[in-house]
Amino acid sequence: xxxxxxxxxxxxxxxxxxxxxxxxTPTDPAMLSLIRILAGLMLFYTHLVWSFxxxxxxxxxxxxxxxxxxxxxxxxxxxxxRVYFWSHLFWIQSPVLLWIVHIVSLIIFAMFxxxxxxxxxxxxxxxxxVSYIHRASGALFGLDQINAMLALYLMIxxxxxxxxxxxxxxxxxxxxxxxxxxxxxxxxxxxRLIQIHMCVIYFYAGTRKLLGASWWDGSAMWLSAANYEYxxxxxxxxxxxxxxxxxxxxxxxLFEVFYCVLIWNRLxxxxxxxLVIVMHLGIASCMGMITFxxxxxxxxxxxxxxxxxxxxxxxxxxxxxxAALATEGRG
Amino acid sequence: MGKKQSGKNxxxxxxxxxxxxxxxxxxxxxxxxxxxxxxxxTPMGIVIPASQLAREIIQYAGxxxxxxxxxxxxxxxxxxxxxxxxxxYELSFPDGHTEQGTIPDLQEHWPRLRYHRHFMLTEQLxxxxxxxxxxxxxxxxxxxxxxxxxxxxxxxxDFERRATSYGHHLLNTTGASQVEMHLIRHHQxxxxxxxxxxxxxxxxxxxxxxxxxxxxxxxx
Numbered sequence: 001x002x003x004x005x006x007x008x009x010x011x012x013x014x015x016x017x018x019x020x021x022x023x024x025t026p027t028d029p030a031m032l033s034l035i036r037i038l039a040g041l042m043l044f045y046t047h048l049v050w051s052f053x054x055x056x057x058x059x060x061x062x063x064x065x066x067x068x069x070x071x072x073x074x075x076x077x078x079x080x081x082r083v084y085f086w087s088h089l090f091w092i093q094s095p096v097l098l099w100i101v102h103i104v105s106l107i108i109f110a111m112f113x114x115x116x117x118x119x120x121x122x123x124x125x126x127x128x129x130v131s132y133i134h135r136a137s138g139a140l141f142g143l144d145q146i147n148a149m150l151a152l153y154l155m156i157x158x159x160x161x162x163x164x165x166x167x168x169x170x171x172x173x174x175x176x177x178x179x180x181x182x183x184x185x186x187x188x189x190x191x192r193l194i195q196i197h198m199c200v201i202y203f204y205a206g207t208r209k210l211l212g213a214s215w216w217d218g219s220a221m222w223l224s225a226a227n228y229e230y231x232x233x234x235x236x237x238x239x240x241x242x243x244x245x246x247x248x249x250x251x252x253x254l255f256e257v258f259y260c261v262l263i264w265n266r267l268x269x270x271x272x273x274x275l276v277i278v279m280h281l282g283i284a285s286c287m288g289m290i291t292f293x294x295x296x297x298x299x300x301x302x303x304x305x306x307x308x309x310x311x312x313x314x315x316x317x318x319x320x321x322x323a324a325l326a327t328e329g330r331g
Numbered sequence: 332m333g334k335k336q337s338g339k340n341x342x343x344x345x346x347x348x349x350x351x352x353x354x355x356x357x358x359x360x361x362x363x364x365x366x367x368x369x370x371x372x373t374p375m376g377i378v379i380p381a382s383q384l385a386r387e388i389i390q391y392a393g394x395x396x397x398x399x400x401x402x403x404x405x406x407x408x409x410x411x412x413x414x415x416x417x418x419x420y421e422l423s424f425p426d427g428h429t430e431q432g433t434i435p436d437l438q439e440h441w442p443r444l445r446y447h448r449h450f451m452l453t454e455q456l457x458x459x460x461x462x463x464x465x466x467x468x469x470x471x472x473x474x475x476x477x478x479x480x481x482x483x484x485x486x487x488x489d490f491e492r493r494a495t496s497y498g499h500h501l502l503n504t505t506g507a508s509q510v511e512m513h514l515i516r517h518h519q520x521x522x523x524x525x526x527x528x529x530x531x532x533x534x535x536x537x538x539x540x541x542x543x544x545x546x547x548x549x550x551x
Contacts, residue, residue, distance in 0.1 A: 023363065024356060026347050049444045061503050063452055068496045072489070082390070084397040130400045138455050138493065139448045142407055148400045183347050189363070197370060204374040204405040211378075212410030220412050226519035228531040229415030229435070229450055232443065239525040291444050 023192060026183035029161035030306035032190055036159035038298045039150040040113030043129060046147060047109055054102055057136050058089045064138045066090055087135040115164020122159055126151040146295040149197050157190030194302040199260035206256030215253055218246030232288035263303055276300045369395060373402035415517040416457035422507035457514060459490035460541055498545025508547045514540045
């Protein structure tokens, strides 16, 4: 009995050690900083494109008017549901003020991207992203979900610690100070959260597809390719290759359902990341969702070691660093 | 970068932070677990049929989930890739002339993200459009039908309000006095259609659904 008790205790200690190692091992913020730049560019572009139809999507009398949106939220509350949506854009009545606020928002997104006052602009970027999303109800899609997810987690870690104006200013101010950036626990927590959230996204994307017959009989790829409103490249040649369409359908399901397992394994991770790039560039170029495809690729960068980022961006690449993807495991 | 550095190799001398106190690690761990429970439960609580447990979690986590836009259903092209939807509209002006337009319009809505935003307007409107559930012989003894019908009534009300809001937006931005909008379902061509020489834009693939007319001065 005592031996059993000891075995259970050892197992608990081991679990605790793994948990602590997973979440609380300090890491280099290089990858988080790179994700800041790429996600920042995507956020800036996403909001820049709102400028084409700013009043139509964000104004009081837009496609979905603020009156209607407020009415729908009120009715949800009256029906006993709790509603906690919010948006600063909801309260702006003047088109001039709307434009001023929008331009200030774009400046904040740009400051975040280049890493200027990044701790503050990261929080503002997250709040602005959510605020625009809540106002633009009815015109949203997967891109907005990934944008908000990345903005949320970038806010947690020191995303401006490298490749930023903040870093450049700090080094100028402290002349002669070490060029090295400290390892951080918060940076690791942010990266871990992006990794786990990506697993959740792919898992549910896959399992929800399993509710549809076309993902089982293999016709889903054809049905996607034959949707004229989505397509940006003519894929009707797939009609001549039915088995290819079916194979691609099955591959998408297998990839999405098993991503959450295979991405953690050092040997399968490079294969999964290769498939990520192929699949999302395919969606980007064929289904007209360039922004969504790129945002998903940015989220997947969280699985690449900071050593590789530094090797590439700081031109100190070595065969060791190039091999780090396979050898330096996360989790 | 890195040429001024003297002494130790910078790559080998990163500064590690002071380890966190056990109590702080415990607090952070609890927060992380709660956050991940919300992230994982949300897609299970949104899908139909939904998990009752996940719905309870969503209910309790409502302020955090909604205000922070924390998690979603992630149903990309699920359960099946469906047809596309567009709105063809005709604006009538006080002087008698008319103008036609389409939402989304590939020629007008550039760049692609802008097109996609307009496409989502029609897709999300169409997602609210369903045929009224058929009334059984005696609906008084069919609670399932009543539940479906209540849901349809609410959904149909949302559909009409959204469509009317689109109409008022078109009237306000163009100065037209009336707009007639046709919600059109664009079915996918089958493989056999394409192999037989058809195209994705074959007229037989376009099915006109609801027609909504909005007149200037009507209450939105």
